[in-house]
Amino acid sequence: MERLTPMMRQYRGIKDANPDAILFFRMGDFYEMFFEDAVTAARVLGLTLTTRDRNSDNPVPMAGVPWHASERYIARLIRAGHRVVICDQVEDAAQAKGLVDRAVTEIVTPGTALSEGLLSERENNFLLSFSIxxxxxxxAVADVSTGEFALDEAPIDRLPEYLERFEPRELLLAEEWEPTPELAATLGERLVTRRPGWQFAPVEGQATLGAHFGLHGLEGLGLELEGPALGAAGALLRYLKEVRHNELKHLTGIRRLDTGGTMFLDEATRRNLEILKPAFDGPDTSLLHILDRTKTSPGARRLRSWLEQPLLDRAVIEARDFIAHPETTDELADLLSRAHDLERLLGRAACGKGGPRDLLAIAQTSVRSVDLRRVAGLFTAPRLAHLSADIQDLSPLGHRLLSALVDDPPATLADGGIFRDGFHPELDELRRGNLSGKEWIASLQRLERERTGIPSLKVGFNKVFGYYLEITNTHRELVPSDYIRKQTLVNAERYARGGRVGGRGHPDDRVGDGRAGRAPGAGHGGPRTGLRSTDDGRSPDSQDP
Incomplete structure (x- = not known):
């Protein structure tokens, strides 16, 4: 450790706190991975494995991905069964005194994923916890993307039933528990996360659940369990709070699994009956494919769950008779087909991962709730009539959001331009101040053209480099000595500039430093990375202080 540079000591400290995950370590415009993480990521993602300090006796393996494209790389690692810890720069590099401060901002695991790219629209994403x-x-089982949360207690020989029923993406088990050879074979190659054994104690589970739901006891939840089920649920909830930073407002209740009212189908039975998948390659001849005419993602997930767990009670089966004889109409089908996945939209919002377009989707679906209730209420099937009565009027929320959001909001908050003009007076005032940023750019371009005598000089901005000075190859010989080349294009080159950009009264004193992500008075229009980068786009921090 003594031979490591300050930045690598910082990396090691964060990595040691997250030994079972691949650490994405933000350095300028890249997420870098080192040591064994770099080797694993290079193999899974097909990255080029390089080395840091290549001339030393022990060069450090290194691999990286651009931060703006990181989500697709993270998705591939998650699908391969890995956990990813994202460590970002939490202070402006231009303001940092020495090493830039970094901290873990997100943990992504297969069983706690929220991003659309990590989830199947028509399948649940379950995290399963066992207390033995x-x-x-x-x-205990939860799908954090939809807010489902349930628990159960059963003889130990039924453990395989729960694994096959829920097909969890991740399992939580106590560190001290060692499975028998038979149970180890049942667990197979599933991703197992080990947690301290005390977290699975029933008394700890009761305290954790009570604190989350704001109850002194669990009687208000209708749970009549006191044993290991509470320990499993408490350990699962504690894990979710650690991973999702306590943002679980959409987990508003917990129910007991109704395993007694359904038939257990083992893997061989489901495969031979082709319930979910065809037995052979070729056309999809599964029962799910034949029956699935659902118009929404939540509906598809519900149908899949029903087929995986056939009912045993005739009265309950007959209550679903409307599915076999649907009184559907084109209007209802159209309303449902235009409904977004509210379960997962609200899940992302509750966990702090929702974006402007998620809000628009919530708004569009909410305003249709009145029509959906009206049309569903026309049916005579008792079950449909009951369901239609349960549909809440969400149109006030929808209209409020639609009045606030622009018609085509950006993908992320950082892009800005989310709210309509006139929605908020203070915001309108800030936007008027933003116009001075455009004047700043025009003034900078004019002054630099006058100073250098280069008529083709342009001031530009992008999310990778921030603000830059672009000069065509025709005038390359006129480039002044204080310009620092940062990027080569086909017919031009882009530069940053150190020192004062102009004399007294110049609109700003630097292009290409850490403040270049915004012009004076500008809103949050892009990341403040600037052009303080090497030729490959990486920040000076990646060169190690």
Whole structure:
């Protein structure tokens, strides 16, 4: 450790706190990985494996991905069964005194994923927790993307049933528990996350659940369990709070799994009956494919769940009779087909991962709730009539959001331009101040053209480099000595400039420093990375202080 540079000591400290995950370590415009993480990522992602300090006796393996394209790389690692810890720069590099401060801003695991690119629209994404007793097991299952949360208690020999029923992307088990060879074979190659054993204690589970739901006891939840099921649920909830930074407002309740009212189908039975997948390659001949005429993603997930767990009670089966004889209309089908996935939209919003377009989708679906209730209420099937009565009028929320958002909002908050003019007076005032930023750019371009005598000089901006000075190859010989080349194009080159940009009264004193992400008075229009980067776009921090 003594031989490591300050930045690598910082990396090691964060990595040691997250030993079982691949660490994405932000350095300028890249997420870098080092040591064994770099080797793993290079293999899974097909990256070029390079080395840091290549002339030393022990060069450090290194691989990186651009930060603006990181989500697709993270998705590939998650699908391959890896956890990813994202560590960002949490202070402006231009303001930092020495090493830039960094901290973990997000943890992504297969069982806690929220991003659309990590989830299947028509399948749940379950996290499963087991608490093993002497003869009984406690089971807790959650899909953080939809807000589902349930628990159960059963004989230990039913553990395989829960694994096959929910097909979890991730399992939580106590560190001290060692499975028998038979159970180890049942677990197979599933991703297992080990947690301290005390977190699975029933008393800890009761305290964790009570604190989350704001209850002194669990009677208000209708749970009549006191054993390992509470321990499993508490350990799962504690894990979710750590990963999602306590943002779980959409987990508003917990229910007991109704395993007694459904038939258990093992993997061989489901495969031979072709319930979810065809037995052979070729056309999809599965029962799910034949029956699935659902118009929404939540509906598709519900149908899949029903087919995985056939009912045993005839009365309950007959209550679903409207599915076999739908009284559907074109209007209802059209309303449902235009409904967005509210379960997952609200899940992302509750966990602090929602974006402007998510809000627009919530608004568009909310305003249709009145029509959906009206049309569904026309049916005579008892179950449909009951469901239509449960549809809440969300149109006030929808209209409020539509009145606030622009018609085509940006993908992220950082892009700005989310709210309509006139929605908020203070925001309108700030936007008027933003116009001075455009005047700043025009003034800078004019002054630099006059100073250098280069008529083709342009001031530009992009999200990777920030503000830059672009000069065509025709005038390359006129480039002054204080310009620093940062990027070569086909017919031009882009530069940053150190020192004063102009004399007294010049609109700004630097192009290409850490403040270049915005012009004076500008809103949050882009990342403040500037042009303080090397030729490959990486920041000076990546050269190690």
């Amino acid at each position: 007793g002497k003869s009984m097991i406690g089971v």
